[in-house]
Amino acid sequence: MANARPVHRLSKKLYDARVPALREELVHLQVRLKEVPSKVLLILAGEEAGGRGEVINTLSGWLDPRGVETFAFRQPSDEERERPLMWRYWRCLPVNGRLGIFAGSWYTELLRAQADQGLPAATSAHHIEHIRNFEKLLVDDGTLIIKIWLHLTKGEQRLRLAELAANPDTAWRVTDEARRNHRLHDRLARSSARLRAATHRPGAQWTVIDAADPRARNLAVAGLVARKLSAHLKRLEAPRPKAPRIAAPKSLKPAGLARLLALPLDQKLSSSEYEAKREKWLGRLHRATRAAQAAQRSIVFVFEGWDAAGKGGAIRRLTSAIDAQDYRVIPVAKPTDEEKSHHYLWRFWRHVPRAGLVTVYDRSWYGRVLVERLEGFCTEPEWRRAFGEMNDFEQQLVEHGTIVVKFWMHVSADEQLKRFREREHTAYKQHKINAEDWRNRRKWHPYEIAVGDMLALTDTPSAPWHLIPANNKRHARLQILKTAAKSIEDALGL
Amino acid sequence: MANARPVHRLSKKLYDARVPALREELVHLQVRLKEVPSKVLLILAGEEAGGRGEVINTLSGWLDPRGVETFAFRQPSDEERERPLMWRYWRCLPVNGRLGIFAGSWYTELLRAQADQGLPAATSAHHIEHIRNFEKLLVDDGTLIIKIWLHLTKGEQRLRLAELAANPDTAWRVTDEARRNHRLHDRLARSSARLRAATHRPGAQWTVIDAADPRARNLAVAGLVARKLSAHLKRLEAPRPKAPRIAAPKSLKPAGLARLLALPLDQKLSSSEYEAKREKWLGRLHRATRAAQAAQRSIVFVFEGWDAAGKGGAIRRLTSAIDAQDYRVIPVAKPTDEEKSHHYLWRFWRHVPRAGLVTVYDRSWYGRVLVERLEGFCTEPEWRRAFGEMNDFEQQLVEHGTIVVKFWMHVSADEQLKRFREREHTAYKQHKINAEDWRNRRKWHPYEIAVGDMLALTDTPSAPWHLIPANNKRHARLQILKTAAKSIEDALGL
Numbered sequence: 001m002a003n004a005r006p007v008h009r010l011s012k013k014l015y016d017a018r019v020p021a022l023r024e025e026l027v028h029l030q031v032r033l034k035e036v037p038s039k040v041l042l043i044l045a046g047e048e049a050g051g052r053g054e055v056i057n058t059l060s061g062w063l064d065p066r067g068v069e070t071f072a073f074r075q076p077s078d079e080e081r082e083r084p085l086m087w088r089y090w091r092c093l094p095v096n097g098r099l100g101i102f103a104g105s106w107y108t109e110l111l112r113a114q115a116d117q118g119l120p121a122a123t124s125a126h127h128i129e130h131i132r133n134f135e136k137l138l139v140d141d142g143t144l145i146i147k148i149w150l151h152l153t154k155g156e157q158r159l160r161l162a163e164l165a166a167n168p169d170t171a172w173r174v175t176d177e178a179r180r181n182h183r184l185h186d187r188l189a190r191s192s193a194r195l196r197a198a199t200h201r202p203g204a205q206w207t208v209i210d211a212a213d214p215r216a217r218n219l220a221v222a223g224l225v226a227r228k229l230s231a232h233l234k235r236l237e238a239p240r241p242k243a244p245r246i247a248a249p250k251s252l253k254p255a256g257l258a259r260l261l262a263l264p265l266d267q268k269l270s271s272s273e274y275e276a277k278r279e280k281w282l283g284r285l286h287r288a289t290r291a292a293q294a295a296q297r298s299i300v301f302v303f304e305g306w307d308a309a310g311k312g313g314a315i316r317r318l319t320s321a322i323d324a325q326d327y328r329v330i331p332v333a334k335p336t337d338e339e340k341s342h343h344y345l346w347r348f349w350r351h352v353p354r355a356g357l358v359t360v361y362d363r364s365w366y367g368r369v370l371v372e373r374l375e376g377f378c379t380e381p382e383w384r385r386a387f388g389e390m391n392d393f394e395q396q397l398v399e400h401g402t403i404v405v406k407f408w409m410h411v412s413a414d415e416q417l418k419r420f421r422e423r424e425h426t427a428y429k430q431h432k433i434n435a436e437d438w439r440n441r442r443k444w445h446p447y448e449i450a451v452g453d454m455l456a457l458t459d460t461p462s463a464p465w466h467l468i469p470a471n472n473k474r475h476a477r478l479q480i481l482k483t484a485a486k487s488i489e490d491a492l493g494l
Numbered sequence: 495m496a497n498a499r500p501v502h503r504l505s506k507k508l509y510d511a512r513v514p515a516l517r518e519e520l521v522h523l524q525v526r527l528k529e530v531p532s533k534v535l536l537i538l539a540g541e542e543a544g545g546r547g548e549v550i551n552t553l554s555g556w557l558d559p560r561g562v563e564t565f566a567f568r569q570p571s572d573e574e575r576e577r578p579l580m581w582r583y584w585r586c587l588p589v590n591g592r593l594g595i596f597a598g599s600w601y602t603e604l605l606r607a608q609a610d611q612g613l614p615a616a617t618s619a620h621h622i623e624h625i626r627n628f629e630k631l632l633v634d635d636g637t638l639i640i641k642i643w644l645h646l647t648k649g650e651q652r653l654r655l656a657e658l659a660a661n662p663d664t665a666w667r668v669t670d671e672a673r674r675n676h677r678l679h680d681r682l683a684r685s686s687a688r689l690r691a692a693t694h695r696p697g698a699q700w701t702v703i704d705a706a707d708p709r710a711r712n713l714a715v716a717g718l719v720a721r722k723l724s725a726h727l728k729r730l731e732a733p734r735p736k737a738p739r740i741a742a743p744k745s746l747k748p749a750g751l752a753r754l755l756a757l758p759l760d761q762k763l764s765s766s767e768y769e770a771k772r773e774k775w776l777g778r779l780h781r782a783t784r785a786a787q788a789a790q791r792s793i794v795f796v797f798e799g800w801d802a803a804g805k806g807g808a809i810r811r812l813t814s815a816i817d818a819q820d821y822r823v824i825p826v827a828k829p830t831d832e833e834k835s836h837h838y839l840w841r842f843w844r845h846v847p848r849a850g851l852v853t854v855y856d857r858s859w860y861g862r863v864l865v866e867r868l869e870g871f872c873t874e875p876e877w878r879r880a881f882g883e884m885n886d887f888e889q890q891l892v893e894h895g896t897i898v899v900k901f902w903m904h905v906s907a908d909e910q911l912k913r914f915r916e917r918e919h920t921a922y923k924q925h926k927i928n929a930e931d932w933r934n935r936r937k938w939h940p941y942e943i944a945v946g947d948m949l950a951l952t953d954t955p956s957a958p959w960h961l962i963p964a965n966n967k968r969h970a971r972l973q974i975l976k977t978a979a980k981s982i983e984d985a986l987g988l
Binding site for chain 1: 525547550551553554555558559560561562563564565566571572573595597806809810813814817818819820821822823825830831832833854856925
């Protein structure tokens with residue numbers, strides 16, 4: 001019985017005496033969570049037979065079940081496998097007022113991969129980087145993350161497994177995998193300790209809880225949840241200073257603005273030349289998307305640009321080269337209230353295409369560093385960190401095999417004015433112009449600075465920005481078709 | 495070349511002359527669709543090689559792609575297979591302002607099943623009943639449904655297949671299945687004609703379009719969409735009479751009210767007796783849910799009842815018997831704006847559990863015939879037809895293998911008053927009582943009538959109502975545990 005410490009078991013009497021107050025506290029905290037509102041993500045991991053299931057059942061019994069959701073994350077479904085690794089977690093994130101319990105998570109997945117395949121250190125480090133980024137993103141957004149590791153020594157684990165095996169109701173839990181994990185206890189403990197150390201970060205710390213005594217373990221978990229949640233709510237309920245007024249923004253990286261301003265806009269393209277070339281490139285784009293589909297690669301197009309830069313028309317030409325059954329256009333307007341209850345990237349994650357399909361985002365997550373930055377819809381720290389978050393999002397898409405093609409459609413201020421007036425004077429275009437467009441136009445220069453920063457800070461090798469001069473509509477459309485076709489061909493190695 | 499009629503082909507010149515006006519009209523109609531707002535479901539079906547894909551591509555090119563979504567419905571994903579047949583269609587229904595094109599639909603699925611398996615007539619008739627109900631439900635809810643059948647004679651089909659096979663870009667479309675469908679043309683044409691006749695219903699009529707000449711076919715489809723959409727918008731844009739005031743409701747089926755009023759409410763149950771029996775039934779319920787999971791059967795619990803009848807407490811006891819990873823509790827409050835944009839059943843369909851899992855609805859679709867009926871949140875025709883819609887929904891769940899258990903928790907008006915007062919005087923219960931509860935209480939008698947109608951009209955053999963006397967909390971909780979366990983055991987034949 002090496003490793004088995006003498007366990008000082010908590011008596012049932014003491015346990016029963018402590019539970020009622022703890023339950024009441026938890027339920028009160030849930031009410032406050034709904035009022036603030038905020039959300040909690042509880043990640044439970046631990047050694048084999050540490051009692052994760054029992055902890056979750058106990059905790060769920062103590063909490064108001066209407067505010068809790070538990071996710072087990074067993075085998076990914078085919079819809080999940082066809083998207084980047086983190087998609088399945090994004091789709092299960094709790095909304096405001098709720099507590100999500102993840103039994104099994106990116107940690108379980110990574111540890112299993114390490115144990116099964118002896119994952120190379122570089123791959124592990126890379127996964128860890130994604131995990132850190134994901135947790136930071138949630139914490140920054142106001143989600144309380146509680147990470148608990150239920151710990152058993154090898155000797156304690158042996159005892160627990162023997163107990164489980166002896167009871168006909170629980171014997172099924174002692175699977176071959178459980179036995180193997182027991183044999184490998186010490187090696188697994190070392191690798192999980194390394195993983196915890198690498199992901200023990202501000203706002204997303206690990207708490208290791210001794211799981212040898214089930215009653216003490218339950219109280220420890222529930223007590224930790226109560227303390228963490230209480231502190232979280234206290235922070236949120238405190239009066240917060242008003243967000244400062246929005247001043248004219250300063251450029252973070254003037255190189256981007258310089259690139260934007262240097263873009264020549266006076267291209268010419270005759271109608272006949274356009275038509276001849278258009279057919280050629282539509283054909284190439286069609287073949288490229290079909291080849292991507294055959295390779296089960298998905299494609300994401302991002303369209304950003306000035307109001308009236310011609311996004312709609314360009315999207316129409318682009319999609320005419322793709323089978324209508326294979327693409328979806330996501331027009332990005334105001335978020336729905338469900339979307340508002342999540343991290344700002346959630347509403348874009350939910351439309352990430354399945355294998356072989358295409359999503360066209362008509363405006364996108366970049367709204368965060370454009371309109372939201374300039375209109376004060378988010379705070380300065382929020383839009384500042386968004387650059388990195390968006391790079392990481394696109395990186396995940398690309399690593400999964402998705403081809404990401406981003407366009408900024410650029411017109412001059414004069415050209416925009418001409419198009420606005422035309423819209424106002426053309427009966428069937430009037431719905432395309434409103435007071436907000438004119439308001440945005442008055443902020444042309446601040447917008448230029450924001451666009452420049454976006455171009456400089458999110459132009460990555462795997463998801464570069466394509467600047468499209470768009471004063472000439474024909475030229476712009478043709479360049480988009482070309483760029484789209486070539487980007488896909490390049491990604492496929494054609 | 496039997497069957498090949500002499501085709502009078504539409505010249506390219508005439509076609510090109512007609513397209514611009516049609517496109518402009520379609521885009522204008524899309525703008526109005528967004529403003530009303532309403533939604534369109536375009537179902538495209540037809541003979542092999544009728545050009546469904548080309549029609550969709552053409553139409554998508556003419557419409558504003560931001561308002562269109564096309565769904566192909568190829569092989570169902572595992573997430574779809576684990577739910578009732580129609581779940582995959584529910585999840586793809588267009589939201590307000592949008593046009594959904596279903597290339598492939600319940601019709602494709604049924605016709606394929608008929609061709610492959612020689613589906614028994616009774617099964618077909620049963621499917622047809624579900625299709626009729628589903629389309630009626632959407633039409634009643636204000637969705638415009640346009641159903642188009644692209645028709646080719648056998649001779650025309652042979653020509654089209656030969657054309658496709660001759661072109662290296664399209665030869666892949668001439669699959670073995672396509673060849674077989676061509677051989678079976680006449681038989682398939684007869685069975686599809688029967689299917690169309692059986693599903694040609696008010697608001698969901700079929701239009702058969704001759705698909706021999708692609709250009710004429712495209713114009714015919716687009717023209718039909720424009721005409722139907724225009725008429726639909728005209729109806730919706732016309733000033734509508736105000737909904738009448740809500741009068742005290744009259745009972746539709748007094749037997750339900752009688753059943754409710756006859757329920758004895760004065761049961762006694764000692765604390766010790768309760769605890770002993772509770773353990774027994776919790777164990778049985780636990781084993782029953784595990785057996786259901788082993789059989790890949792999912793379970794839906796519906797909790798309805800008076801305010802303060804003890805739904806929350808009962809759900810807490812019930813879920814304590816189920817592994818937390820296997821159930822979700824859906825608290826039904828105000829719908830989100832995304833949910834509001836859909837049929838009222840949509841937000842319940844989206845939470846239908848996967849195989850082996852459990853969903854607990856804390857309040858449910860029955861809100862339609864209770865609070866919505868009494869508060870005038872829906873019109874009288876709406877709540878009147880809801881009874882049948884809800885029966886059909888539950889029928890689909892049951893046919894899929896889901897076990898549906900519905901509870902009405904009943905307290906007397908006096909008992910409710912006592913509990914309301916207690917809530918007001920107990921600090922940590924005050925959040926559970928508000929002005930609305932008192933308002934609802936003043937409508938006790940109208941509510942009784944609505945509950946009675948619900949009990950009478952939605953008490954079906956496969957999804958019966960269980961009336962739970964709930965003046966005594968212990969008795970109510972125990973009876974719920976018992977009923978739940980027995981219902982699952984019965985469904986599993988244990």
